[in-house]
Amino acid sequence: MSTEILPVAAPARVRAYARRLVLRHPRALAGALALHGLAAATGLVAPRLLGDLVDGVRTGRGLPIDAIAAAIAVAVVAQGVLTRYAYLASARLGERVLAELREEFVDRVLALPLPTVERAGTGDLVSRSSRDVDQLATSVRHAVPETLVAVVMIVCTAGALLLNGPLLALPVLVVVPLVWGVLRWYLPRAVPGYLREGAAWAELTDGLAETVQGARTVEAFGLAARRRARGDADIARSFGVERYTLGLRSVLIPSIEFGFVLPAAAVLLLGGWLHLHGHASLGQVTAAALYAQQLNGPIDALVSWLDEVQLGGASLARLLGVGGVGTGRAGGDRRPAGEAIAARSVRYAYRPGHDVLHGVDLDLREGERLAVVGPSGAGKSTLGRLLAGVDGPRDGAVTVGGPSGNGNGSGDGGRVPLVELPLDELRGHVALVTQEHHVFRGTVRDNLVMARPDATPEQVAAALAAVDWDGPGLDAEVGSGGAALSPAESQQLALARLVLADPHTLVLDEATSLLDPRAARRLERSLAAVLEGRTVVAIAHRLHTAHDADRVAVVEDGRISELGTHDELLAAGGSYAALWSSWHGNGAARAPAGGPGAAGR
Known part of the structure; x- marks a missing residue:
């Protein structure tokens, strides 16, 4: 499968989302803006008083200099106090908005269909979860508040200029054509440039992650030069894009800096x-000059943080793009009447035009144990993913509900396609456990009860006993930074979590492959006792699993070639009999039809 970059949200959606996110807290926003406005207003007192003082000296009017100095001091102190609380209010609002945005992003990531995550690869999702989140945090915490403050101060100062003398406010507009022209050139280029920068960083991260994770394979097959060339190309691409965005800033910032003096x-x-012509007093000119000089600070802040805002907007577009993928669920509101799972004319392809399942039909009988066997690459794991509702078929249907053996995938008899069930409800019907397990950072108990938060201590202990757990105690810290679990212990923990979740149907894809054969046999017998009455689909290479099953399905070349009990299939003398004979080391075994790796997964 080729790597696919996750989508990016359109600008209109980014603006609408940002607007909704900020307006969720109107009182907090209004309070912060009011404090910033008051702080800006107090900062305008000193220039006005100094202008009056100049006019008073020139006309010979005796002005209370001590009182003016005291008033200026009070205004400066008031401005400092108001600024402090204004920034505090902005910071609180920013942290609240950032927390909500992070939570929504996590929800979007967790709702991503597994096939989408697999196709996107590691780099894109990791870069969005780390680099883009960090950049957006900088924008929310600093760039957005500073930009709002700058806008408020510019508006207040412009108002003070107009009140001081409309004619004296006109010269300030000399900077408008320069700023307008530079921004009109910069803004259409900034966000696309930063989006390309994020995509290039994702490709670089993906390549490095693949090289590190597959270091032994790289070394074994002499792929170091090829991986190094890939890394150099990714770095060069990222460097080129970052040089482009740096070029944008090298035009924007000096142009605006030059505009400050105008x-x-x-x-x-x-x-x-x-x-000189009697249209303005010397005090008005003094105040206007001080106001014009005072504009430098907020304009400088506005321009300095404008680039960060654009970068944050690009990061927000990448984060929102994750939500644009959808959950992969059809979103129906029907509820299944029963627990029987059936597949009808199921076809599936990882790439268009290359089906790995070809018209599979299968009825799972409630409470039975079905073993799925066959050569590697025949499509066993793909069938297991479809039966667990992880993927939806390209054609046909996998349904739950109704009596066993009934229905044609249309929903008759209370049948509902698995892809129409919300994930939370789906996992109450069927769950998948593979040989790939993740141990979360926390205690052993934390890793278990995430499957069932309301589980009692007795239920937790029973789940561990069901998998013959002999690892660390319930309160032991495991995962990153904690006690390291062996692959076999990680597999046992995943199975205990499954026992605690208690779904009606379980799909076990080589779920005991990391245990030695004797321990795996003992574990399977323990699980069989605990899971009595539940439907179990066991995908395995160890044929003792098939021997113990109620029925055996042989998958070859993306089709179910044989289906029956162990004894029936042995008596038939077909592919299963050949597999059984080969597994027991008999030289009379013949190769199964289709051969290893014939059809895909």
């Missing part, structure tokens, strides 16, 4: 001319 210079020139 308003103050223009105010002094026009203000001097207006004063």
